[in-house]
Amino acid sequence: MRVSYERVGFWFESISEAEDGFRPRAGLGDDVDADVAIVGAGLTGLWTAYYLQEADPSLRIVLLEKEVAGFGASGRNGGWCSALFPWSASALRARYGLAAAVAQRRAMIDTVGEVGRVVSAEGIDCDYVRGGTVTFARSRVQLAAARAEYAEAKEFGVDTVSILGTDTVTDRFGARDAVAATFTPDCARIHPAKLVRGLARVVEARGATIAEQTEVLSWSDGVVTAVSGGLVRTVRAGTVVNATEGYGSQLPQVGRRILPLYSLMIATEPLPDEVWDSIGIQHGQTFADFRHLIIYGQRTADNRFAFGGRGARYHLGSTILPEYDRAPRVREHLTRALFDLFPDAAGARITHHWGGPLGVPRDWHASVGHDPDAREAWAGGYVGDGLSTTNLAGRTVADLLGGRRTALTALPWVGHRSPQWEPEPLRFAGANAGLVGTELADLEERVTGRPSIAARLMAPLTGH
Numbered sequence: 001m002r003v004s005y006e007r008v009g010f011w012f013e014s015i016s017e018a019e020d021g022f023r024p025r026a027g028l029g030d031d032v033d034a035d036v037a038i039v040g041a042g043l044t045g046l047w048t049a050y051y052l053q054e055a056d057p058s059l060r061i062v063l064l065e066k067e068v069a070g071f072g073a074s075g076r077n078g079g080w081c082s083a084l085f086p087w088s089a090s091a092l093r094a095r096y097g098l099a100a101a102v103a104q105r106r107a108m109i110d111t112v113g114e115v116g117r118v119v120s121a122e123g124i125d126c127d128y129v130r131g132g133t134v135t136f137a138r139s140r141v142q143l144a145a146a147r148a149e150y151a152e153a154k155e156f157g158v159d160t161v162s163i164l165g166t167d168t169v170t171d172r173f174g175a176r177d178a179v180a181a182t183f184t185p186d187c188a189r190i191h192p193a194k195l196v197r198g199l200a201r202v203v204e205a206r207g208a209t210i211a212e213q214t215e216v217l218s219w220s221d222g223v224v225t226a227v228s229g230g231l232v233r234t235v236r237a238g239t240v241v242n243a244t245e246g247y248g249s250q251l252p253q254v255g256r257r258i259l260p261l262y263s264l265m266i267a268t269e270p271l272p273d274e275v276w277d278s279i280g281i282q283h284g285q286t287f288a289d290f291r292h293l294i295i296y297g298q299r300t301a302d303n304r305f306a307f308g309g310r311g312a313r314y315h316l317g318s319t320i321l322p323e324y325d326r327a328p329r330v331r332e333h334l335t336r337a338l339f340d341l342f343p344d345a346a347g348a349r350i351t352h353h354w355g356g357p358l359g360v361p362r363d364w365h366a367s368v369g370h371d372p373d374a375r376e377a378w379a380g381g382y383v384g385d386g387l388s389t390t391n392l393a394g395r396t397v398a399d400l401l402g403g404r405r406t407a408l409t410a411l412p413w414v415g416h417r418s419p420q421w422e423p424e425p426l427r428f429a430g431a432n433a434g435l436v437g438t439e440l441a442d443l444e445e446r447v448t449g450r451p452s453i454a455a456r457l458m459a460p461l462t463g464h
Helices: 043-055 089-096 098-121 140-155 166-172 192-205 245-250 273-279 328-341 386-401 426-448 453-462
Strands: 032-039 061-064 080-082 133-137 162-164 180-184 187-189 209-211 214-220 223-228 231-242 259-268 286-289 295-299 305-309 350-360 367-371 376-380
Touching (some): 043 192, 043 376, 098 187, 166 180, 214 231, 245 259, 295 328, 328 350, 376 386
Parallel strands (some): 032 231, 061 209, 133 286, 231 376
Antiparallel strands (some): 080 187, 259 350, 286 295, 367 376
């Protein structure tokens, strides 16, 4: 039965391909040889292919995708092309030292501009506007968190982060209970499905093969075994790149090294300009607040709110199923959170609800790496900060496979190996206890007016 890919979520439904129904690319029709086989045609795999082609156009590159390019997190996310990295700069400094932490943060900031450069050069119309991120502080506790973020940025040489005081926030924005906010220009608003589908067309036009509806079963020593059209196919490659992110949990080569944690979203109907004038979020701006149970949003190019957050539970055995992409309880939570933050939007019709799994390593530490002996490279574990980090990963993997020693290959996330998650049912209990703990941390701060003890206890587990 054909999957209705346009029903994946708002982003897929709103692109031109949805008008006539998606037509998946051909699957792998025969056994093939390749210089590089990439498992997964999301942004990690596509950016890797793009920069490999930049370095050596003659490379034979095959991308193997179980569904269609961008089907996973790459086509479902919040559209933040940001300088966020799962580990804070302070945590990176504690592990690797000040110079390495600064280099990683600078590389992330540069990546926001690099994505903009490529989409402009390649003519990928993905609604890229670098409008920055405003993060609201809505209590004294959150104000302290805002000041700490500002101080950390200064400490690590980032002079673009600013604090907006109460008068400024009140004048500019319709977040009526906000007492302050931070602002950074280091984020662009993007339509993620337009980006990932456009990038797929670019790398395909340059000569890469994208085999869709081709399910990889396993790989070893450069040999990939896959199923396409009911037949087993083999790809013999110089290197296999694991670009599966949360979906890697379903493969024996990854398994407990990654945990698929769902993040869900809603979208409103388009809102009139006068409503946006009262809300104050400009085109290209993304927004959040300083709660512990993360929320994230943007103003889309067609004047909708696209708004998401955590709150969906982890499923036993790292199960990934289509029915987990939507949860009425989380939809209601997100709707309340959006209208509570921006009362002027209250009553807007919610037109879409969707989501999907993102990849969480045991130590919440994203990584890239290359093992020449195993003929394998990898990138992932972005914990929801992957829209831009995938680009940095693709450039880095391309340098590693090319044997080049560069500033990118010297970054601290290169070569990191996260420990495995615990076996079930400990994994189920721990992951969902963490979700409950995060919710309790927000409640604790609202009740006590003091920084949460629960949040402080959980912080070392999440790279903060």
